[in-house]
Amino acid sequence: MIRLHNVSKTYTLKGRRDDNGSPRTIQALKHIDFHVPAGRIHGVIGLSGAGKSTLIRCVNLLERPTTGTVTVNGQELTALSGPALNEARHGIGMIFQHFNLLTNRTVFANVALPLELMGMPRSAIRERVTPLLELVGLDDKASQYPAQLSGGQKQRVAIARALASRPKVLLCDEATSALDPQTTASILALLRDINHKLGLTILLITHEMEVVKSICHRVSLISDGELVEEAEVGDFFTAPQTRLGRDFLNDFLKLEPPRALIDRLEDTPSRNNHPVVRLAFSGDAVSTPLISRLARECSVDVSILQAKVESIQERTLGLMIAELMGTPDKTREALDYLESHDLHVEVLGHVQRND
Numbered sequence: 001m002i003r004l005h006n007v008s009k010t011y012t013l014k015g016r017r018d019d020n021g022s023p024r025t026i027q028a029l030k031h032i033d034f035h036v037p038a039g040r041i042h043g044v045i046g047l048s049g050a051g052k053s054t055l056i057r058c059v060n061l062l063e064r065p066t067t068g069t070v071t072v073n074g075q076e077l078t079a080l081s082g083p084a085l086n087e088a089r090h091g092i093g094m095i096f097q098h099f100n101l102l103t104n105r106t107v108f109a110n111v112a113l114p115l116e117l118m119g120m121p122r123s124a125i126r127e128r129v130t131p132l133l134e135l136v137g138l139d140d141k142a143s144q145y146p147a148q149l150s151g152g153q154k155q156r157v158a159i160a161r162a163l164a165s166r167p168k169v170l171l172c173d174e175a176t177s178a179l180d181p182q183t184t185a186s187i188l189a190l191l192r193d194i195n196h197k198l199g200l201t202i203l204l205i206t207h208e209m210e211v212v213k214s215i216c217h218r219v220s221l222i223s224d225g226e227l228v229e230e231a232e233v234g235d236f237f238t239a240p241q242t243r244l245g246r247d248f249l250n251d252f253l254k255l256e257p258p259r260a261l262i263d264r265l266e267d268t269p270s271r272n273n274h275p276v277v278r279l280a281f282s283g284d285a286v287s288t289p290l291i292s293r294l295a296r297e298c299s300v301d302v303s304i305l306q307a308k309v310e311s312i313q314e315r316t317l318g319l320m321i322a323e324l325m326g327t328p329d330k331t332r333e334a335l336d337y338l339e340s341h342d343l344h345v346e347v348l349g350h351v352q353r354n355d
């Protein structure tokens with residue numbers, strides 16, 4: 001439904017020149033390849049300045065990519081301009097962090113605006129807008145002005161407005177970043193509902209793992225203009241493949257060994273130390289008493305330093321940081337045992353034994 005092929009974007013900074021007198025440039029996106037199938041909710045996560053907004057703005061050509069092609073709903077947007085591009089954009093709705101409502105228009109008139117611009121007759125506009133206000137839970141607020149609404153209500157108006165032209169795709173640029181956690185949850189529930197009821201494909205960008213966890217099917221990680229990792233959300237939370245992915249996850253789970261222990265970790269295993277491991281397990285492994293079996297079958301004692309259970313979509317995910325205590329042979333055997341039982345095992349380092 002959304003396909004980016006080899007998309008790069010270079011901004012030229014006006015009035016700024018480098019030592020050779022050439023205009024200064026920033027390469028905000030580098031060779032992005034990307035596909036979101038119809039009906040999916042796809043998240044793009046990254047730190048501030050990574051290129052998230054540029055990426056999402058390239059999807060509806062609010063920014064024109066410097067190179068590469070963008071295809072939405074089977075239509076190559078990068079080949080279009082003028083009225084043909086405007087027409088194609090009706091198939092793509094967008095919402096923003098700061099809602100971007102017109103303050104001098106009522107809720108109804110804000111939602112009606114894109115339809116007025118399309119030249120739709122008044123009666124048809126009313127027929128379209130009324131059910132949309134019901135869908136977002138604001139049918140009693142039609143004649144109020146944005147200033148009378150809470151942040152969550154304003155975002156609901158923006159969602160109704162984005163849906164007015166019956167798009168197939170909804171783009172969300174940090175749509176919940178200005179909202180408190182409870183309101184965030186209610187807006188995410190609404191987006192999930194819309195995805196489900198209307199079959200809308202949603203591309204959302206965020207810097208918050210909570211957003212990815214609670215609504216996305218799949219996630220891409222962007223760093224310095226490049227897509228560095230992509231995975232189904234359950235897999236990403238179980239075993240991120242990049243350093244940045246692990247940083248995001250650890251930051252979100254707040255599951256890290258105590259600082260004092262990190263400082264004492266050694267890289268190489270030896271007779272005088274024990275491995276400290278991060279274990280992630282989902283599905284069946286959660287309910288199996290693996291840890292006690294480890295002690296029995298591998299003669300290894302397990303000291304649990306931290307543990308957490310998270311529910312991610314329909315999956316239960318267990319996470320643990322533990323020290324495995326035994327001889328090098330036995331701890332090696334224990335690691336093999338864990339891996340053969342579908343646990344994701346990461347050795348964080350080795351700590352001096354004090355027995």
Ligand SMILES: Nc1ncnc2c1ncn2[C@@H]1O[C@H](COP(=O)(O)OP(=O)(O)O)[C@@H](O)[C@H]1O
Pocket residue numbers: 011012013026027028046047048049050051052053054055
């Ligand atoms: N209109 C612009 N002109 C020049 N540089 C820009 C413009 N928009 C974004 N940038 C730069 O591109 C990079 C990526 O920005 P952005 O896409 O906004 O990142 P994010 O949304 O992840 O914070 C940053 O270095 C930013 O300063």
Ligand SMILES: [Mg+2]
Pocket residue numbers: 052053054174
């Ligand atoms: Mg941004």
